[in-house]
Amino acid sequence: xxxxxxxxxxxxxxxxxxxxxxxxxxxxxxxxxxxxxxxxxxxxxxxxxxxxxxxxxxxxxxxxxxxxxxxxxxxxxxxxxxxxxxxxxxxxxxxxxxxxxxxxxxxxxxxxxxxxxxxxxxxxxxxxxxxxxxxxxxxxxxxxxxxxxxxxxxxxxxxxxxxxxxxxxxxxxxxxxxxxxxxxxxxxxxxxxxxxxxxxxxxxxxxxxxxxxxxxxxxxxxxxxxxxxxxxxxxxxxxxxxxxxxxxxxxxxxxxxxxxxxxxxxxxxxxxxxxxxxxxxxxxxxxxxxxxxxxxxxxxxxxxxxxxxxxxxxxxxxxxxxxxxxxxxxxxxxxxxxxxxxxxxxxxxxxxxxxxxxxxxxxxxxxxxxxxxxxxxxxxxxxxxxxxx
Numbered sequence: 252x253x254x255x256x257x258x259x260x261x262x263x264x265x266x267x268x269x270x271x272x273x274x275x276x277x278x279x280x281x282x283x284x285x286x287x288x289x290x291x292x293x294x295x296x297x298x299x300x301x302x303x304x305x306x307x308x309x310x311x312x313x314x315x316x317x318x319x320x321x322x323x324x325x326x327x328x329x330x331x332x333x334x335x336x337x338x339x340x341x342x343x344x345x346x347x348x349x350x351x352x353x354x355x356x357x358x359x360x361x362x363x364x365x366x367x368x369x370x371x372x373x374x375x376x377x378x379x380x381x382x383x384x385x386x387x388x389x390x391x392x393x394x395x396x397x398x399x400x401x402x403x404x405x406x407x408x409x410x411x412x413x414x415x416x417x418x419x420x421x422x423x424x425x426x427x428x429x430x431x432x433x434x435x436x437x438x439x440x441x442x443x444x445x446x447x448x449x450x451x452x453x454x455x456x457x458x459x460x461x462x463x464x465x466x467x468x469x470x471x472x473x474x475x476x477x478x479x480x481x482x483x484x485x486x487x488x489x490x491x492x493x494x495x496x497x498x499x500x501x502x503x504x505x506x507x508x509x510x511x512x513x514x515x516x517x518x519x520x521x522x523x524x525x526x527x528x529x530x531x532x533x534x535x536x537x538x539x540x541x542x543x544x545x546x547x548x549x550x551x552x553x554x555x556x557x558x559x560x561x562x563x564x565x566x567x568x569x570x571x572x573x574x575x576x577x578x579x580x581x582x583x584x585x586x587x588x589x590x591x592x593x594x595x596x597x598x599x600x601x602x603x604x605x606x607x608x609x610x611x612x613x614x615x616x617x618x619x620x621x622x623x624x625x626x627x628x629x630x631x632x633x634x635x636x637x638x639x640x
Contacts, residue, residue, distance in 0.1 A: 282377035283616065289601045294323065297600040301327050304607035312610065313347035314603075315340065315362070317354040318545050319566040319595045324353050327603060333545040334358040335413050335432050338365045341372070349373060349610055352619075353598045355381045359619040360417040364626045364633065372619045373610075375602035380594050381414060383530075386500035387454035389418045391478040396426070399451060399496065402487045407496070408447035410439060411632070412455050414502075417621045419453065421628035429635040433529050434544035436462040442639045444494075451476075453498035457505070461529045461536045463495045475499050504592050505530035508564040510538045512585045516562040520581075526551055527564030527585070535564060549573065555580055566592050 292300070305312060305327070315337040316328025325331055330340045334354060341350045342365040350372045352359040359374040366372060392409075399407050409428035411419045420430055427446065431439035440462055443450045452459035456475055463473050472494040476483030482490065483499075490496065508531050516523050526541040526548055536542050541551055548565055555561065557579040563570045564585040574582040609616045621629070 281617070283605075285601055285605055289605055292601065292604070294600065297604050298323075298326075300604040301600060301607060304604070304611050307611050308349070308607070310346050311348040312351065312607075313341065313344045313349070314351045315353060317358065317595065318549065318569045318572075319592050320353050320598060321568050321596070322572065323600055324598055324603065325568075325572070327600075328353060333432075334361060336546060338362040341370070342366050345370075349615070351375065351603065351606060353603070355379045355384075355594055356619070357381055357384045357414060357416055360621050361413065361420075361633075363619050363621050364417060364420075364629050371615055373606055373615065374617050374619050375606045376597045376599065377617055378594075379597040382594060383454055383500050383502045384415050387411075387415060387419060387478075387498050389416070389422065392419060392422060392453060392498075395451070395476055395478060395483060395498075396422075398482055399490060402482070402490050403449065406448040407451050408443040408449070409451045409453075410443055410459075411453055412436075412458055415454055417625050417629050420632050421625040424628035424631035424633075424635075428632055429639070430629075430632045431636060432544065433458060434547060435636065435639070436529070437465060438639050439636060440466060440495075442635075449494050449496060451496045451498075454500035455502060455530055456497040456499055457501055457532055457536075458529050459495055459497045460533055461531075461542070464533060464537075468494050473497055502530040504566050505564065506532060508532075508535050508585050510534045512564075513538045513562070516585060520560050523560045523562050524555070525562050525564070525585070531564050539564070545569065552577060552580070552582060566595075568592075568595075 313329050314327050316325040316331040317337065318331060318333060330337060338361040341362045345367060348370060350362055350366060350370055352362050352372055352374055356374060356379060359372050363372040409423045409426050411423050411430055413430055413432045423429055429439055429443060436458055440450060460473055474485050474489050474493040475497045477499045505528050508527060513525050516525060524541065525539040527535055527539040528548065529536060529542055545565065548563060552561060552573045560581040562583060562585050567584050570582065570584045606616055
């Protein structure tokens with residue numbers, strides 16, 4: 252659950268004033284609780300420890316930082332980007348024995364799938380998950396698939412968003428399906444429709460709906476599958492007539508943006524450019540001037556003319572960073588009280604320092620290792636995507 256902004260702000264304030272470990276909870280199986288030696292260190296002491304460990308490990312280590320990480324984390328990254336770009340960069344760094352991924356669990360899984368057998372992927376805090384990815388479990392998807400194929404026959408192609416667990420990518424790999432990103436979803440759906448009559452799209456309903464609408468698919472041909480309801484809350488007829496079956500999942504951050512916020516931004520500044528992520532709801536996407544992936548948002552801001560004004564609908568850490576890096580433009584978040592991604596926020600410098608201290612001592616902690624069978628099937632779905640996009 253996304254914390255309220257007041258709660259998160261209080262947590263951050265307490266963290267830097269007392270070093271207490273609010274950011275450690277909740278614990279995930281396998282995650283060690285940090286000792287008091289780490290929780291007592293100041294931000295400056297933690298940073299000095301990380302820089303020294305990086306120096307000692309040299310080319311054996313590469314640190315990847317997702318765009319949504321806070322500046323206190325992103326400053327340590329050798330590369331920054333979205334999840335797929337970072338996984339590709341990790342695979343290209345064959346000299347790196349250790350890949351420290353400052354992101355969330357599914358991202359580290361993708362890096363492990365795409366990296367070499369001699370490389371080990373580490374997630375500094377195992378509790379850094381993704382609420383959207385967790386909305387589609389393999390058991391629920393398998394049950395859905397059984398119902399959909401029983402009702403519709405063998406004419407449905409499963410498509411999973413990159414923001415999903417490795418076992419869901421593997422599911423797509425063994426059922427003739429494919430993976431998509433927020434930048435290539437339309438190409439992937441065209442591929443899917445060339446191979447079947449309909450698409451089962453998970454876990455983010457908004458990316459699926461926005462992509463379908465962009466392709467001209469009527470809304471009444473896109474049905475939502477609620478895993479808690481019989482037949483997902485649909486009739487057999489509705490499923491057979493659907494072009495896209497959308498999993499009932501969403502991003503807790505991007506679902507906060509509204510068309511009313513866009514109207515307010517335009518009322519304040521008639522020349523403002525509205526730029527949003529396709530994980531936002533359909534009305535927000537249709538009200539915006541520009542829509543695209545995290546990398547698209549970064550590139551659009553970088554290439555924008557000086558003096559332009561931008562209202563951005565994505566994670567606040569990225570928006571603040573863009574504003575700081577481009578002071579010649581006015582850049583602000585559509586939602587003035589939006590919170591950071593609460594799970595991404597669990598990657599704290601203390602966990603990075605702890606993980607690197609262990610590496611220097613010859614101990615790998617929090618390794619993310621996808622089982623070979625799952626990795627092979629997931630790689631099949633990813634390779635289909637790469638061939639398309």
